[in-house]
Amino acid sequence: MAQAAGIVRALKATLKQHGKTYADVSAVLDISEASVKRLLNRGPLTLDRLERICEFLDIRFSDLVQHADQRRPLLELSEIQEQELANNTPLLLVAVCALNRWSFQEIVSTYAISETECIQLLARLDRMGAIELLPGNRIKVLVDAHFRWRSGGPIRTFFRRHIESEFFQCDFHGPGELMLFQNGMLSREANALMQRKMKKLGEEFEQLHREEKNLPQAEKFGSSLLLAMRPWELSLFTSMRREPIQKQF
Structure with missing residues (x-):
């Protein structure tokens, strides 16, 4: 396929x-x-x-x-393909599991998806070029190590919507939880430096994910890292300014 x-x-x-x-x-x-x-x-x-x-x-x-x-590993899906995933929750779930190196048996034993349905969903991912469905329902991931969802695309929009409504409904005081919020005045140079550090941290997250891909599922748990930085001021403060805020970039 x-x-x-x-x-x-x-x-x-x-x-x-x-x-x-x-x-x-x-x-x-x-x-x-x-x-x-x-x-x-x-x-x-x-x-x-x-x-x-x-x-x-x-x-x-x-x-x-x-x-x-001679093709190279897939770096991203088309917008149409991403929209297909965003419109089909079971397909998106199986895609996320497959890209995270779950086996076929781990998917069907963890989620309420029948073997037949899972095979059909994996076959659709196969046609997209994200995986290769091998004999015995083995899954070979075909995406590049730097695969990313499209910037501003359907999948990022989908997750951003759920991040706003679900991710922050937490006090971040439990095991495995941490949230840092810093506020200050930075120059363009300092802002750029922080962004490079954020990207480096994201790369380290991906490296750890790759290193542990062969660990049993029982020894791992879903982990999400959210890093965000932009010129921003609380709207309540902005409304009190005497003069409109000037863009710094």
Whole structure:
């Protein structure tokens, strides 16, 4: 399944290299542009249609296969794919588990998802190119070590909404909990320095996550780290200013 997804990604990259658009493909296949988008992002793309697109691009099918074999690990999903995840909670749950190196058995034994449903959801992630579903329902993660959800995309929007309503409903005094809130006046240079330190801490978090990926699930627990920094003043204070606050950046 991942091989088919790789060929589709190679096809999209080839279209871009040739300066061709979805509108061009829609004319070749005699279907709507919206249908082309669905085929190239969700499938299924039949062999007949794939051959017609190859003829249009004047390339051989073997060229796509070779290109797919040379593809790099996935760095991010498309916005359409992220929206599909955001609109389907079970799919998003399985995606998060898979990307965190959970096994098939760990997913179905932990969550109220049947084996059949889990296989179907993993197959959809396979078509997206995020994983490869191997024989025996083994999961091979295909994303790059620096994989990120799209900035301002559907997944970050989804989690931000839940962070606002759930994450902060806590006093952060329990085991494994800590919240720091600092407020002060910083220069642009000091602000930039703090942001570099925050990014470094995020990298260390990811490194620890990778180092412990093979530990049994019983020895780990879901952990979330939220770091945020921006020019900001409490709105109550801003409303009391004599002059509008001036942007510093």
